Amino acid sequence: MIGILLVNLGTPDAPETGAVRRYLREFLSDPRVVEIPRLLWWPILNGPILLTRPARSARAYARVWMPEGSPLLVYSQRQSDGLAALLQERFHGQVRVELAMRYGNPAVAAGLAALRQQGCGRILLVPLYPQYAAATTASTFDAVAATLRGQREIPELRMIRDWHDHPAYIAALAGRVRRYWQAHGQPDRLLISFHGLPERCVALGDPYRRQCERSTELLVAELDLPRDAWVQTFQSRFGPAKWLGPYTDQTLQTLARAGVGRVDCFCPGFAADCLETLEEIAMAGKEIFLHAGGKEMHYIPAFNDDPAWIEALAGILLPHLEGWELAPQTAGPGAVKDFAVSAMAG
Numbered sequence: 001m002i003g004i005l006l007v008n009l010g011t012p013d014a015p016e017t018g019a020v021r022r023y024l025r026e027f028l029s030d031p032r033v034v035e036i037p038r039l040l041w042w043p044i045l046n047g048p049i050l051l052t053r054p055a056r057s058a059r060a061y062a063r064v065w066m067p068e069g070s071p072l073l074v075y076s077q078r079q080s081d082g083l084a085a086l087l088q089e090r091f092h093g094q095v096r097v098e099l100a101m102r103y104g105n106p107a108v109a110a111g112l113a114a115l116r117q118q119g120c121g122r123i124l125l126v127p128l129y130p131q132y133a134a135a136t137t138a139s140t141f142d143a144v145a146a147t148l149r150g151q152r153e154i155p156e157l158r159m160i161r162d163w164h165d166h167p168a169y170i171a172a173l174a175g176r177v178r179r180y181w182q183a184h185g186q187p188d189r190l191l192i193s194f195h196g197l198p199e200r201c202v203a204l205g206d207p208y209r210r211q212c213e214r215s216t217e218l219l220v221a222e223l224d225l226p227r228d229a230w231v232q233t234f235q236s237r238f239g240p241a242k243w244l245g246p247y248t249d250q251t252l253q254t255l256a257r258a259g260v261g262r263v264d265c266f267c268p269g270f271a272a273d274c275l276e277t278l279e280e281i282a283m284a285g286k287e288i289f290l291h292a293g294g295k296e297m298h299y300i301p302a303f304n305d306d307p308a309w310i311e312a313l314a315g316i317l318l319p320h321l322e323g324w325e326l327a328p329q330t331a332g333p334g335a336v337k338d339f340a341v342s343a344m345a346g
Contacts, residue, residue: 002095002324003120003155004087004317005111006080007140008128008272010103011070015061021054027103032139035201057275064278073101075272076128078305079313086314094326096120102136108143116155122324125159126317128271130169131211132162133197158320164211165218168315173215173268174222175308180264180300187264187298189231189255190223192216193281194269196234196243209244215268231255235267236276248281249288256294263289266300271309273302 012023028034028045061070068074080099087095096118100111115123127140141159148154163169177190194212202209216232235248248265255263265285267277282299289297303309 001119001121002321002326003115003118003123004083004095004097004126005100005108005115005123005144006076006083006097006126006128007100007102007108007111007143008072008076009136009274010101011072011274012058012061013105015058015065015070017054017058020058020061021050023104024054024057025050030103030135030139030142032142033135035198060279061275063283064275070274071278072272072274075302075304076101079128079272079303079310082305082307082310083313086310091326095321102140102143108140109147112144112147120155122156123158124317124320125157127160129269130162130166130215130271131164131194131208131269133206133208134201135197137161156324160317160320162211163316164215166316168312170215170218170222172303172306172309172312173219173266176303176306177219177223177264177266177300180298184298187262187296188260189263190220190225190229191248191251191255191263191265192219192230192232193235193248193265193267194232195267195276196236196238196247198241198243200241202244212269219268235280248285252285252289252294252297253292256289256292260294262296262298263294264298264300267302270302272304277302 010023010027012019025045028049031038034041034045064071066074077099080097084097087097096115098106098111098114100106100108102108112123125140125144127137129136129140132138144157144159148157197206197208212234213232216230220230231246231251233246233248233251234244237243237247252263265281267281270277277299286297286299
């Protein structure tokens with residue numbers, strides 16, 4: 001049996017202060033996320049941040065919460081279920097899929113345990129971050145390693161490091177934008193917003209900025225957009241440190257004041273919609289743009305449960321299973337490779 005563990009960032013269990021505080025404590029305690037000496041960071045985290053930020057964040061979560069739960073969890077689970085159904089049809093139950101969150105529930109340990117209980121001795125770890133950063137992809141690996149450290153028999157393990165320039169990913173992004181424009185018309189400017197990162201992380205060696213820029217380069221080429229039709233930015237700053245720029249909120253103000261009538265925002269670094277896309281961009285970003293004099297701001301949704309994205313995700317991950325043979329009665333030689341090629345072509 002082969003297991004696939006999809007891992008996204010995480011979410012609180014409810015849009016309530018207590019649940020958000022528990023989530024933020026776990027998230028902001030990760031030394032990969034906040035690279036400040038613990039002696040300096042603990043008083044700040046357990047003082048002003050966890051005393052004031054959870055209530056404010058809970059109100060923001062309440063604005064986007066779905067009847068089924070957190071958007072990030074709902075859409076990530078639908079992606080997991082869709083991928084599982086696709087692989088079940090092709091490999092007759094020999095490839096199993098589970099979802100985990102790096103912080104919060106379902107935990108990485110629970111996802112690994114579920115795959116082991118289903119008989120998976122080989123596991124492919126798939127962090128749902130197209131662009132690599134130590135704070136996301138490497139932290140996911142840390143969580144898996146910490147779980148396996150306490151086990152006597154560990155599975156054979158592989159991990160997808162990033163897929164920022166994978167043809168299936170770029171085609172899926174472009175398809176998402178095209179379908180939105182076919183339904184709603186085309187804007188004066190496309191704003192391509194990635195999650196921010198402190199500049200210090202890039203100076204220390206994270207390839208994040210250049211991978212974001214490469215994803216943007218490939219996307220606008222696929223869309224055949226002239227240089228004056230788009231702008232790339234970074235969002236979600238936290239704390240006083242200098243982060244990657246230009247900043248999304250400031251750029252929205254600048255565009256509005258320059259007379260740009262309609263801006264469409266798209267966030268290629270998010271595989272599923274979440275607080276940072278739905279509240280920070282689609283709601284707060286729109287308010288910023290309109291208040292500064294803009295006429296229209298549209299948010300183009302993330303992949304979420306789009307069947308075209310499920311096919312693309314299969315095309316991204318299945319080549320990483322090559323060499324892990326499946327039982328011959330259900331999948332002949334080269335089945336994984338053949339399926340991956342057909343998924344990318346589709």
